Amino acid sequence: MSTLISPVINPVEPFLRDDRMPHIWCPGCGIGTTVNCFARALIESKIDLNSLAIVSGIGCTGRVAGYVKLDSFHTTHGRAIPFATGLKLANPKLNVVVYSGDGDLSAIGGNHLIHAARRNIDLKVICVNNLIYAMTGGQTAPTTPDHAITSTSPYGTFEPAFNLPHLVEASGAVYVARWTTFHVRQLARSISEAFQKKGFSFIEVISPCPTLYQRRNKLGDGLDTMKYYKEKSKTKNGAPTSEVGLTMSGEIIVGKFVDRDRPDYSELLKAQMQASLGDRYVDYETCATEYGDGGCAEDSCH
Amino acid sequence: MAKGRVAIVVERCKACGFCVEFCPTKVLELSSAFNSKGYHPPHVVAPEKCSGCDLCGMYCPDFAIYGYRNQEPKPEVKNEG
Amino acid sequence: MKADPHGVLTGTHFMDGDHACCEGALAAGARFASGYPITPSTEVVERFAQRVPTVGGSFIQMEDELAASITLQGAVWGGAKAFTVTSGPGFSLMMEHIGYAAMTETPCVFVDVQRGGPSTGLPTLPAQSDMMQARWGSHGDYEIIALCPNSPQECFDLTIKAFNLAEEFRVPVMFMMDEVVGHMTEKVVIPPADEIEVTPRKHTRKSVDEFLPYATNGDQVPEMAHAGEGYRFHVTGLTHDERGYPNMTPATQQKLVNRLLSKVRNAADRIALYEEEATADADVVVVSYGITSRVAQRAIDMARDRGLKVGKLRLITVWPFPENKIRALAARTKAFVVPELNLGQMVREVERASGGKARTIHVPHAGGSVHRPEDILAAIQEAVR
Numbered sequence: 146m147s148t149l150i151s152p153v154i155n156p157v158e159p160f161l162r163d164d165r166m167p168h169i170w171c172p173g174c175g176i177g178t179t180v181n182c183f184a185r186a187l188i189e190s191k192i193d194l195n196s197l198a199i200v201s202g203i204g205c206t207g208r209v210a211g212y213v214k215l216d217s218f219h220t221t222h223g224r225a226i227p228f229a230t231g232l233k234l235a236n237p238k239l240n241v242v243v244y245s246g247d248g249d250l251s252a253i254g255g256n257h258l259i260h261a262a263r264r265n266i267d268l269k270v271i272c273v274n275n276l277i278y279a280m281t282g283g284q285t286a287p288t289t290p291d292h293a294i295t296s297t298s299p300y301g302t303f304e305p306a307f308n309l310p311h312l313v314e315a316s317g318a319v320y321v322a323r324w325t326t327f328h329v330r331q332l333a334r335s336i337s338e339a340f341q342k343k344g345f346s347f348i349e350v351i352s353p354c355p356t357l358y359q360r361r362n363k364l365g366d367g368l369d370t371m372k373y374y375k376e377k378s379k380t381k382n383g384a385p386t387s388e389v390g391l392t393m394s395g396e397i398i399v400g401k402f403v404d405r406d407r408p409d410y411s412e413l414l415k416a417q418m419q420a421s422l423g424d425r426y427v428d429y430e431t432c433a434t435e436y437g438d439g440g441c442a443e444d445s446c447h
Numbered sequence: 448m449a450k451g452r453v454a455i456v457v458e459r460c461k462a463c464g465f466c467v468e469f470c471p472t473k474v475l476e477l478s479s480a481f482n483s484k485g486y487h488p489p490h491v492v493a494p495e496k497c498s499g500c501d502l503c504g505m506y507c508p509d510f511a512i513y514g515y516r517n518q519e520p521k522p523e524v525k526n527e528g
Numbered sequence: 529m530k531a532d533p534h535g536v537l538t539g540t541h542f543m544d545g546d547h548a549c550c551e552g553a554l555a556a557g558a559r560f561a562s563g564y565p566i567t568p569s570t571e572v573v574e575r576f577a578q579r580v581p582t583v584g585g586s587f588i589q590m591e592d593e594l595a596a597s598i599t600l601q602g603a604v605w606g607g608a609k610a611f612t613v614t615s616g617p618g619f620s621l622m623m624e625h626i627g628y629a630a631m632t633e634t635p636c637v638f639v640d641v642q643r644g645g646p647s648t649g650l651p652t653l654p655a656q657s658d659m660m661q662a663r664w665g666s667h668g669d670y671e672i673i674a675l676c677p678n679s680p681q682e683c684f685d686l687t688i689k690a691f692n693l694a695e696e697f698r699v700p701v702m703f704m705m706d707e708v709v710g711h712m713t714e715k716v717v718i719p720p721a722d723e724i725e726v727t728p729r730k731h732t733r734k735s736v737d738e739f740l741p742y743a744t745n746g747d748q749v750p751e752m753a754h755a756g757e758g759y760r761f762h763v764t765g766l767t768h769d770e771r772g773y774p775n776m777t778p779a780t781q782q783k784l785v786n787r788l789l790s791k792v793r794n795a796a797d798r799i800a801l802y803e804e805e806a807t808a809d810a811d812v813v814v815v816s817y818g819i820t821s822r823v824a825q826r827a828i829d830m831a832r833d834r835g836l837k838v839g840k841l842r843l844i845t846v847w848p849f850p851e852n853k854i855r856a857l858a859a860r861t862k863a864f865v866v867p868e869l870n871l872g873q874m875v876r877e878v879e880r881a882s883g884g885k886a887r888t889i890h891v892p893h894a895g896g897s898v899h900r901p902e903d904i905l906a907a908i909q910e911a912v913r
Contacts, residue, residue: 155454155504155513162762165773170508172461172486177508185505195758200602211762211774216755218605219764219774220598221628227562227595231602231610232755234586235560239606239756260591327469329505367508368464418581427534427584429559 157184162214169208173367175326175352176206179273180213182329183244186336192240199242200229202249204280205354206273209244223253226261229268237411237429240269240340247274247349248286251307255287262316265344267409271336272309272347275354276391283357290393294361311386313347314403320346321386321403326353327374328399335401344409351397362393451499451516453491459511460488466503466512472496475503529728531555531688533721535583540717545683545710546571549639549703550579551718552687553611557726558637559585560610562599564592564618567651568707569641572613593618597625601634605763607754609691609729611637615707616645619658619665627666628765629700630788633742633750635729637690639703641710642869644895654707655895656818657870662702663847669785671792673799674702674847676817680714686844692727693799697792698749704846706869708819708898736760741772742784748791792848801844802853810839812911813857814865815878817843819898824867827904836912846874851881858882863911867891867904887911 157180170176187194194215201210203222210217220228225243233241243250250258250272261268277295278284284297288309292301310321320342324332332350339346353359353370364370374397381389382400389398408416418426453474460482466489467475474497478490489512491497497514504513535554543551550572553561559580563573577587586603590596593614600610614622619640629636642658644650658665662674673693677686687703694701732739732751741761742750753759766774767781792799807813816824821842831838839861843850854877858864863886866875871892879888891907893899 153515173463181505198755217762224598227599228602231599232606235603235606235608236756425582429586
């Protein structure tokens with residue numbers, strides 16, 4: 146580690162667990178880039194970092210939780226979203242971010258993804274989509290484009306891939322955007338916007354996996370991929386999500402596709418309880434705050 | 448004097464080349480020097496062109512570089528890289 | 529600390545075990561449950577769904593048991609006491625997350641109202657065939673605590689005990705009911721809140737700079753913090769060091785996993801709860817748990833009426849297994865009779881702990897109904913021969 150003396154520090158630095166650097170991601174991997182954008186969004190949105198929790202699953206992107214200096218939870222494969230749901234319901238004051246990969250969120254985690262979107266749980270989901278299961282050595286993911294070579298499809302994939310923005314929009318998400326790791330400013334802005342939304346927000350970030358996906362498919366290295374993103378991306382804000390499917394080397398439609406308002410899970414819950422119970426309804430937020438302070442630990446609650 | 452400056456954390460760099468490619472004013476090139484892992488970190492070849500936009504910092508997946516705008520002198524802040 | 533009166537339904541009730549379990553959870557301070565319907569456990573969360581909006585708390589029915597078993601853990605880290613409820617097939621689905629709770633030391637309760645298995649089995653009929661699974665169901669080395677109530681009253685009382693043990697040892701506690709205990713209706717007395725002892729969360733009092741999420745300071749159980757309090761801690765299921773950071777080396781593994789085991793094992797004698805009667809000069813000791821113990825009591829009475837010297841050991845905590853107790857009894861009795869609603873689970877522990885010093889006679893039952901007292905009596909008579 147070198148010592149640097151300069152008048153200004155890297156804006157991402159206060160968000161990093163110094164004592165865990167350097168991280169494990171490969172040269173040219175885009176996950177670190179997304180963390181820069183996440184940090185910028187946190188600064189821009191002036192989020193209280195002590196009221197922020199980040200939950201991740203298993204995979205390369207899942208390692209983000211361990212590198213950021215926030216209350217962070219590295220959970221089981223595919224289950225970041227239900228864990229995050231429990232966290233949010235127990236302490237509604239928390240801003241809860243789910244930061245995980247395409248395999249984790251849409252394969253093993255697929256059921257939880259669609260239900261959380263359906264319920265419109267107030268979660269901000271950042272899905273880094275490198276089109277592969279990277280951590281485990283490059284197996285096919287539900288997002289791997291047609292005819293790609295992967296370690297479990299050595300002769301080329303033939304399964305149609307998920308169109309994630311379409312899936313989460315159909316399930317009920319209120320904010321759906323896709324960017325690539327080339328679109329750093331737009332990505333930071335989308336994350337900031339998601340923090341202003343109440344409800345299920347989903348931001349997909351297409352990212353290189355030079356070691357596995359790109360290498361096995363002879364698509365060059367990380368830089369080649371970034372250049373491809375730059376060249377072949379087309380920003381189409383508001384595009385119909387049914388039309389934003391990906392192919393191996395074709396056009397990448399990016400943009401903010403969905404930004405709508407629907408009451409989130411908490412609002413719906415409260416409205417229903419109040420309608421049915423009236424005065425008898427005891428709002429959980431009161432209870433959660435007292436206990437969450439730790440002040441409740443010694444004395445009887447209420 | 449240039450509008451901005453770049454700070455490079457040599458030991459973190461993995462020479463992915465993003466900063467070199469995406470600097471809008473082509474301030475950087477990969478150097479011929481090595482860090483202890485064997486990578487060629489970038490170095491500033493056109494300092495006068497730096498605007499301090501920090502796009503390099505946003506792109507860098509290894510948190511190994513960042514840019515900042517030159518301002519009135521501030522007290523020096525030592526930070527571990 | 530005393531129970532929060534808002535959750536305590538003080539009074540004399542006529543309710544079944546499932547309902548009593550729910551009341552026990554509320555009395556213990558549980559304010560979060562995530563569940564998934566499965567017979568014969570569903571009534572526990574149905575009641576919770578009805579009660580909690582007027583007590584203060586949350587219930588969410590998740591999309592599957594995989595979700596339910598981790599959502600409750602998110603709620604724990606958010607500050608709540610939390611539990612879930614299931615039966616055999618759901619219990620199997622929850623195994624990965626029971627392991628996650630053990631590894632991350634998340635205090636919580638998993639209720640398994642056992643039914644006939646394997647697979648879909650007998651959804652509406654009793655068994656006690658998840659007992660080994662409760663102990664060994666998840667992968668890796670870990671310890672849990674398991675309790676077995678034998679009446680609706682115990683479903684209330686022991687659920688509180690389960691939560692207290694979970695908080696004290698920071699483990700997932702398995703509450704092993706069965707369909708009969710869950711669905712039988714009996715008198716349940718719920719005392720006033722100030723007569724109920726509740727163990728608070730082992731929350732750190734350290735400053736943000738001093739706090740390490742998995743440091744122990746001599747005690748084997750670390751203190752914990754909740755999300756949103758400024759501690760900025762990290763929790764992972766990977767093998768981790770005192771800072772909570774992944775540290776995947778044999779040395780860290782040795783230290784961590786051994787502590788996860790020893791924090792429970794070293795306290796095993798203190799944790800052990802059982803009902804012991806007339807074992808001092810018994811020729812045979814009947815070892816049973818859960819609903820089977822009610823039938824066994826009848827058999828024991830019948831045997832004593834026939835002049836046999838029969839002792840009784842009813843296991844209330846089943847895991848950690850009270851080996852020292854069995855070992856001591858094995859030294860002075862001829863035989864153990866172990867009736868259980870399965871084809872051989874806890875009997876293996878009895879056999880193991882007795883070290884060959886006493887015979888072990890098993891009274892198996894594949895499940896679907898309870899034993900006939902006559903079958904247990906026959907085994908007792910066989911034992912004294």
